[in-house]
Amino acid sequence: MAIPEVKAAPAAPVKTQKPERKPDPCIVVIFGASGDLTKRKLLPALYHLEQAGLLPKEISVVGVARRPLEATFAPDMKEGIIAGGGVDEKEAALAPFIEHVQYHAMNFDDDAGYAGLNELLSSIDKKNGTKGNRLFYLATAPEYFADIINALGKHEMNKPAKDKPGSWVRTIVEKPFGHDLESARKLNDDVNKVFDEDQVFRIDHYLGKETVQNILVFRFANGIFENVWNRNYIDHVEITAAESIGIEGRGPFYETAGALRDVVQNHVMELLSFVAMEPPVSFEASAVRAEKVKVWKSIQPIHPADTVRGQYGPSTVDGKQVVGYRQEDRVHPRSQTETYAALRLEIENWRWAGVPFYIRAGKRMAKRVTEITITFKQPPLSIFKDAEGKGAEGIRSNVVSMRIQPDEGITLRFGAKLPGPNMSISPVNMNFSYAESFGASSANGYERLLLDAMLGDATLFAHRDGVEATWALITPILEDWAKNPIKDLPNYPAGTWGPPASDAMLKADGRKWRKL
Structure with missing residues (x-):
């Protein structure tokens, strides 16, 4: 028998809560930007933050990968924002946002490539007023993590510029973070030789x-x-x-x-x-x-x-x-x-x-x-029966169920009296749906994490x-x-x-x- 449902009443419309402060102007540098993650998740997430008014106007994005994509990278990211982010291609803010998306082709073990990247970031600082703030996002295969981190240290891109007081440098590292305990410890040691722990943001999109x-x-x-x-x-x-x-x-x-x-x-x-x-x-x-x-x-x-x-x-x-x-x-x-x-x-x-x-x-x-x-747990003594006349063995336990995906929400199952002359118990569900209470969202989970990393908040x-x-x-x-x-x-x-x-x-x- 299907369990009857009682839906939680939809709440009044809720406005998006603004953070206490916007992030500082910065450049988001994405290593491995030719991969699917950047187009499907990261750029749509950044643009969602732009739509919500949560980004500084002095924001720039630089994609870094091995393939020569200088002519196609920005248009490709625009396509990803429209298709993956639920964005109207005629939206007024989209074109100005894409103007701040650039690309730098290099191999991850190429010293000259890092030198060129450093020069590019310095030129963006001067042109767009990003004040030397850097958020390096490692969206590459795990075998490149240590090489990229070491190269950033070698080229002194791991510390804030001395001539820019108050500037910051942070890095986001995608999972998997190691493949066992020994490799995770080694990777942690490699990262912490270059970046202080408070500069490191190991991301789990969940x-x-x-x-x-x-x-x-x-x-x-x-x-x-x-x-x-x-x-x-x-x-x-x-x-x-x-x-x-x-x-x-x-x-x-x-x-x-x-x-x-x-x-x-x-x-x-x-x-x-x-x-x-x-x-x-x-x-x-x-x-x-x-x-x-x-x-x-x-x-x-x-x-x-x-x-x-x-x-x-x-x-x-x-x-x-x-x-x-x-x-x-x-x-x-x-x-x-x-x-x-x-x-x-x-x-x-x-x-x-x-x-x-x-x-x-x-x-x-x-x-x-x-x-x-x-x-x-069941009550210590059951004085009721279910619809089939069974005692404790027939009455279902109370359950709280939290649905992370899809159909996000929370369900509480409890017992209720069946209509009729007998004192029989039947389970019912009380449901809360995120979409029904707060409206559907095109967010993909990376929005909050990217924003927090730019703010320096490592809670998640x-x-x-x-x-x-x-x-x-x-x-x-x-x-x-x-x-x-x-x-x-x-x-x-x-x-x-x-x-x-x-x-x-x-x-x-x-x-x-x-x-x-």
């Missing part, structure tokens, strides 16, 4: 999503929830990050990554920290980061028996035949790379002791959805301590999986919810995954 930031508001701004947000009332927590698509032609990348590295170590662990952290003393970056690291360091070592890995096989999805992972382009025919990962873990502190956290992430699953589910960015703490949890699992290959891959058909072992892991605890 943290730019309004629904992720709203986890903290939901918990700490609403007294009715935080009081029961602990082991006394919560039975277990589920976090699902599912994709319905496959690897989309990224065979070489995915063969070196897999679901555990690509999604769990960063996105899912960030979501977990927001759910489990203690209230910070303030919303300052250092206070929030400290509480997140405490959560990760409180997680007990994850036993191999509490892990499940899977790989999708060929199947029919929506009437179309899709190939299995091993048949994807540039994937080894006997690949052991996991496209699905599930873990059971526990956080050993006073708030969460004894509460299991179940997390799963995968490709080619039944639907695209990222959701956090908080399942509460990863610190090296956090990166290493999560890798310390994940690396032993990767090592165990490498030593113990699975013989029955693929072990779940495309278009399903993963391998049977994932369901068995929860069944052993007397639980099952929430139906999404």
